[in-house]
Amino acid sequence: MFFNTNFFKYFSLYVSSKDFNNKKLIKKYELSRDIPINSKVCIYGFGPYGRAVLCDMFFFSKxxxxxxxxxxxxxxxxxxxxxxxNCNFDFIIITVMNENGRRGVVNFLTNNKVSTDKIVFVNYKE
Known part of the structure; x- marks a missing residue:
């Protein structure tokens, strides 16, 4: 079985978070686009959604x-x-849910020459 080399580095962050047992939150999101397997991924925002994305992504992406x-x-x-x-990535997943916060993150990234093709959003799903 394949395990991402960063599995243990980041898994401890997720397990130690208070959101680990929040059954209402986990899996109640969708990404704005598909991310191919083995892509190099960054996560921007490490609140509840950032931790949920981390848990889901580290099995099939780096x-x-x-x-x-x-x-x-x-x-x-x-x-x-x-x-x-300084980070070499294929995609960056923005897990900030506040619309103004998202706009600020997108502006920050594009001002720092990150292509909008690499930006993926987490969308809350009812």
Whole structure:
């Protein structure tokens, strides 16, 4: 069985989160586009949806970075958004649910020369 090399690095973050047992949240989202297997993926935002995406993505993609504004609270496994330009990725999944926050993240990424073709959104699903 194939396991992503970053599985254990990031899995401890997810298991230790309070959202791990939140049955209402897990799987109640969809991505704005399909991501091919073995793609290099970054996650922007490590709130409840970021953790759910991490749990789902690390089995069939390579997580190359997780970015969040509160990066210092997570023992250097979560990176500052300023470091996104140093990361080589195929897709970046924005897990910020607030519309104004999303726009700010997209503006930040495009101002830092991230192609909009690489940006994927998490959409809440009823």
């Amino acid at each position: 997580i190359v970075g997780i970015f969040d504004m509160v990066y210092s609270k997570n023992l250097n496994k979560i990176l500052s958004p300023d470091k996104v330009t």
